[in-house]
Amino acid sequence: MKILELKHVSKVYGAGENAVEALRDVSLTVEAGEFTALVGTSGSGKTTLLNMIGGLDVPTEGEVIIRNHNIASLKRRELTIFRRRNLGFVFQNYSLMPVLNVYDNVALPVSFDKGKHIDHDYIKRLLQDLGLWDKRRKYPEELSGGQQQRTAIARALANKPAVILADEPTGNLDSRTTADVMGVLRESSRKYNQTILMVTHNEILAQSCQRLIHMEDGQIVGEEFEETPAGRWDGETV
Numbered sequence: 001m002k003i004l005e006l007k008h009v010s011k012v013y014g015a016g017e018n019a020v021e022a023l024r025d026v027s028l029t030v031e032a033g034e035f036t037a038l039v040g041t042s043g044s045g046k047t048t049l050l051n052m053i054g055g056l057d058v059p060t061e062g063e064v065i066i067r068n069h070n071i072a073s074l075k076r077r078e079l080t081i082f083r084r085r086n087l088g089f090v091f092q093n094y095s096l097m098p099v100l101n102v103y104d105n106v107a108l109p110v111s112f113d114k115g116k117h118i119d120h121d122y123i124k125r126l127l128q129d130l131g132l133w134d135k136r137r138k139y140p141e142e143l144s145g146g147q148q149q150r151t152a153i154a155r156a157l158a159n160k161p162a163v164i165l166a167d168e169p170t171g172n173l174d175s176r177t178t179a180d181v182m183g184v185l186r187e188s189s190r191k192y193n194q195t196i197l198m199v200t201h202n203e204i205l206a207q208s209c210q211r212l213i214h215m216e217d218g219q220i221v222g223e224e225f226e227e228t229p230a231g232r233w234d235g236e237t238v
């Protein structure tokens with residue numbers, strides 16, 4: 001089942017002499033449950049692409065369609081609700097709420113959704129899998145950078161979103177924690193048929209994904225696809 005489609009998406013930042021073409025006529029289809037890595041040199045447009053899919057920025061041209069919704073046509077409030085219900089973000093420097101402890105930070109996106117019940121067992125399991133259960137009553141400032149990043153990952157998964165957008169989710173983690181985080185993402189994707197798009201500079205992690213998209217100069221320049229589900233990452237070398 002197709003979950004996400006980009007049709008001829010271009011993005012130009014600035015104007016005139018200062019114009020930067022961050023994306024140039026990018027078209028892409030992603031099936032539900034795919035675990036995709038986006039790779040490419042710095043400035044090739046990976047983050048811009050995630051931002052377009054996440055509705056954090058708007059294309060100059062083209063359409064972004066998620067679950068049959070053209071997200072550019074959603075009103076601001078509709079987009080906020082759509083994002084909360086369908087998308088999970090794991091970005092670097094992802095800000096946790098300083099006044100909430102780990103558990104409440106993770107439960108926060110669910111509690112925003114009126115009428116949606118918080119699955120405490122699921123959140124407990126997430127925190128256990130990410131090695132955070134003992135830290136559940138700690139506040140962000142009491143955590144290491146890696147623990148904060150794992151809390152942000154747990155928060156992104158708390159709503160069981162259909163699509164997870166991750167920009168260097170393991171960028172500042174050691175190799176063991178990287179393996180744990182990748183394991184949680186892979187397991188979550190398999191169990192809930194979640195679609196994951198992950199930007200990474202780590203070639204081994206990228207190769208462990210089911211689909212690998214190479215970007216260069218604002219364009220998709222190549223693709224590799226593995227038929228078996230994402231599952232080859234064994235965490236031995238990062």
Ligand SMILES: Nc1ncnc2c1ncn2[C@@H]1O[C@H](COP(=O)(O)OP(=O)(O)OP(=O)(O)O)[C@@H](O)[C@H]1O
Nearest residue numbers: 013014020022040041042043044045046047048049
């Ligand atoms: N808000 C912005 N204003 C102006 N130019 C921008 C903006 N965001 C990105 N760019 C430019 O668009 C191009 C693509 O940037 P982008 O961050 O998407 O690349 P990237 O592949 O994610 O790079 P990196 O691997 O370094 O994160 C770059 O030339 C960048 O300088």
